[in-house]
Amino acid sequence: MLQLFKFKGGVKPATNKAQSLVEPVAVAPLPSHVAIPLHQSIGGTPRPIVAVGDKVLKGQKIGEADGWISAAVHASTSGTVIHVGPQVVPHPSGLTADCVVIEPDGRDEWIARNPVDYRSLAPEAVRELLREAGVVGLGGAVFPTHGKLTAAKSVPMEEMVINGAECEPYITCDDMLMRERAVDVVRGAGVFRDLLQPKRVLIGIEDNKPEAVAAMQAAVRATGENFEVIAVPTRYPAGGAKQLIRVLTGKEVPASKRSTDLGVQCFNVATAYTAWRAIAHGEPVVSRLVTLTGNVDKPRNYEVLIGTPMDELLALAAPRSDTDGILMGGPMMGFLVPNFKVPVVKATNCLIAHSDALFPPKAPEMPCIRCGECARACPHELQPFEMYWFSRAKNFGKTQEYNVFDCIECGCCSFVCPSRIPLVQYFRFAKSEIWAREKEKNAAETAKTRFEFKQFRDEREKREKAEKLAKAAAAQAAKKAAEAQAATSAPEPVAPSPLDADQAVKKASIQAAMERAKAQREAAAARNTESLTADQQHEIEAIEARRIAAFGTDETTEK
Amino acid sequence: MISAIAVMALGAILLGAALGYASIKFKVEGDPLVDKIESILPQTQCGQCGFPGCKPYAEAIAKGGAEINLCPPGGAEGVRRLADLLGREVKALDAKEKPKSVAVIDENTCIGCTLCIQACPVDAIVGAAKQLHVIIEPLCTGCELCLPPCPVECISIEPIVETVDSWKWKYPVIAITPTDTPKAA
Structure with missing residues (x-):
């Protein structure tokens, strides 16, 4: 027998689990509409890929995962999309978030489901499949499961812990899941085992669920796995990941480190179950088990479509007349939902009808002693x-x-x-x-x-502009000088060099302009003296002779 | 006697040399107080304090030339932290505190003049001449500097809406504050 360890602290509140364990799991009837929030996991918010008026089938993807740490969301029943936009979601803030609202057509018709043999797929493809099927941690944290299925490179994977402790009072959905669908849970754990390759697989269940322990042990035997099903002492919060790891392996996860750093990874039983449904049945996460309990006459566990309005669901359990609110989650960590109409999401494991008789309001806060x-x-x-x-x-x-x-x-x-x-x-x-x-x-x-x-x-930019301007000014000056030089003999203007050309181009163009001017000057000079008729020659000579006679010099600069 | 003076002098020279070396080796570049003040300022670069950016304002505060309550985006919390840092009195903000906001361009009105792009101090607007401009929301500080240059007034400042992701748990202590007596129930 495995030696168990202890975690410090913890409390033992009244479990209140027996009420909802009397009846087996029932399938909740189709609701009047389903409102499916797009953001149901840690990480990126999926993008809606349906529009108002679209006909969708059960299991059809309606939200595309955004980024690697994100998970797709799916229509939970067949019908027509009647709204895509903000709706109040079950969150302590009472704020709205984008949802896809579907009006069921009553047929609850599935898309084509493609079961796969995951052993024939690459591990990467299996992770991708889980991401596309919207498999997230159903213990409450809703972390995308595929993100946890990559073993750390530096640390060898020692243990994988399957968490069936369900320590919080009132909640019994994991208990019922293990009792009724243990084989699928074990097979799902087998998928995780094959991806992570841990040395041992430990299934931890609190010892107040002997039926679940027995069912899981039978399932492990039936599937021929070597998983160890271990009953752990009932003490809240034994189902906390770090606490359960401590109890089963003796490893204490240090502050700001993750259990994978110690070679341990932990999954909830319901997560393993949905992973198996996704792989072996081709069914994405469109429903989950929800415990209805608290101030109700018929507490029971139901298989509920994601997006079902909570008031319609709670009506199945016949809430008593003094019910004044709904607690989502357990009494220790749950919160009162903003109103009765909010939808069931992947994180909804339990709805407790709240009344002041059942949960007396707390007396005023007193100073710390x-x-x-x-x-x-x-x-x-x-x-x-x-x-x-x-x-x-x-x-x-x-x-x-x-x-x-x-x-x-x-x-x-x-x-x-x-x-x-x-x-x-x-x-x-x-x-x-x-x-x-x-x-x-x-x-x-x-x-x-x-x-x-x-x-x-x-x-x-300013500096570069100033430099450019200086260059341009220099070029301008050079050009002017060249023009002035050219103007002395040839009035024909030289081609203006472009202002913004760089220095080399400018220099070249200046050089070319100067050469052109020189050539023109020479050409002009040649034109003046060449191709003259004899009469003209004589005339020039006569003019020169007259000038010399008039000024007595050979001054030719004065004209 | 001589040897005593020599020993003391030698000691003085050595220590002096060590101090001199340290002052060069461990020289503090810039004014560390300015950096501390600047780290409190919200870096919107909006100029609402009357200085051309957060750093000039920080320098002015460090010099003692500016009040600490001139930064509206920093809010009362910013004033309190500046007062803590500088040992000054906490003062009421010299302007109305505004909620955190971002600029939004009305796509139907934008003519693509690029004037707002040039005005944005944090390069949070993308676009080209005669092309629709768009604001990169996560980078926008809501400084409102893009409003005046816009020739068609297509930019508006919208307060950031609280979402499920940005929502914060409230302070559980309920403060007892005096209220006006309700008028005619």
Whole structure:
């Protein structure tokens, strides 16, 4: 038996998972419309490739991945595109983002699905296929999966961790997935294994899901894989990637490093499942399992089309009349969605009907009493109270020194705080503020270098222009001199040299002009004396003789 | 006696030489204070402070010739940071604080005169004579210097809209501020 390790801190909130585990997974009926946000993963926002009025089929690509770290999005059912534009999305900000809204035609007709044998494809082609199928991390971070499937060159890949811990209360979608579709999960993990070539594959599942552990073990045996299915102690947040890696391998991922630097990579079970569907069935990610629970009469897991409005979906679970909001995600890390109409996205693992009876409003925040409970509970061994003071004082440099960016926002500190301080909110505030400042600083830096370059260029242009003008002036002067010289004997103007020609050309043209002038002068002189008739010769001689007689000199310069 | 004076003199010469060498070797080019001030300024190069760019303004502040509250794009936050750096009093901004903005060219009106391209201090406008000009949004600082030269007034300054990506978590402390009594509920 594998020796398990421990991570520090963590809490044990009431799991509340049993309610939604009674019934098997059901397929949610077609909604009245689906609104599919284009930006459903970390990285570039996909570009819409459909227009209003287009007929689309289920699984048809509607958003083209933008950049390598990005994933395509697909129509989740067949129908007509009725809107492409901003819609409120499930995000704590309540802001809008571009969505493609499709009115289903009711047939739910698939595009041609092309299953492939991934073993016959190059690893690069498999990654490309996953990117085109919109496979992203379904554990919540929605990082494009193909981006994690390249082994680091410097570090040998030791372990691959498949995360089925699902530590957050209320959520049971991964549990049900493992119970009902374990074989596909294991096959998906097999694809990742073949791409990454790790020495071991570890599947970590919290020990409060014995059925899932048994199902996965059976699936591993059935597929003949050598994966190890390991039950890990139930303690929140055992499902955090770094925590699970710590528990299973004993490796602690240092601050500002990634697990791949230690030769470990981690994937969610649902991600493995969708990857297998994409490869072996040709089905892109158009649906996912969502737990409906909380203040409802019929909690259950449903297979839900991406883009389904949350109110229509929650109606299946018969929410009680005092439901006043929907929590997306679990009670520890989830957030209240801006309104009931927002669509289900790839990151939606659970919807909890919120009521004040179920989640009593927090009593007012009290001052920090420095009890240190938060530091004991922090699974990342941070000092939340220090980070809290500095965030509250907006001293972001210090907050960063206390490694606020290593905070995974699991909520353990807020959970244990006897003063009910919403610590995580302070850290989120500090993080986004630091990011914004970093961005501003970079923008200012760019603006400065561009401004300085423009100034430098303006100076250079001015200098070059001055030099050019000086040259032109010199050329002009030279030309004038040449003209003056030419004018002494020949009034015919020389060809003007172009003002903007460079020096060599100018010199040559000046030289040529001077030569022409000289030739003309000689020609003129020759014309005056040659081809004269004898009478003219006589006349000239007579005039000369008269002049000599008149002035008594041979002066010819006076005319 | 002589030897004592000689030793002291030798010491003085050696130390003096070391100091002299250090002052040449580790000479600080430019005024470090100007650089520090400039790093706080937002580098929009807009000239709204009355100086031809951020650096001249920084130099003027360093010399003590300029107030620290003349930079509207820097906002109250910029004034506060300058005051912290220089040990001066925080003053109210000498202008209205504006939201971060970018210039937008109306494509139907632009005649392609290139005047805005020449005016842009950060080369954020591309285009050619008699061709439509376009603003490279990520590079635009919203300085408004392209507005006056435009002969057809086709450039407008639009505030940057907050998106899901640029949205920030709010400060969780709710400040208690006195408000006017509501008029007739």
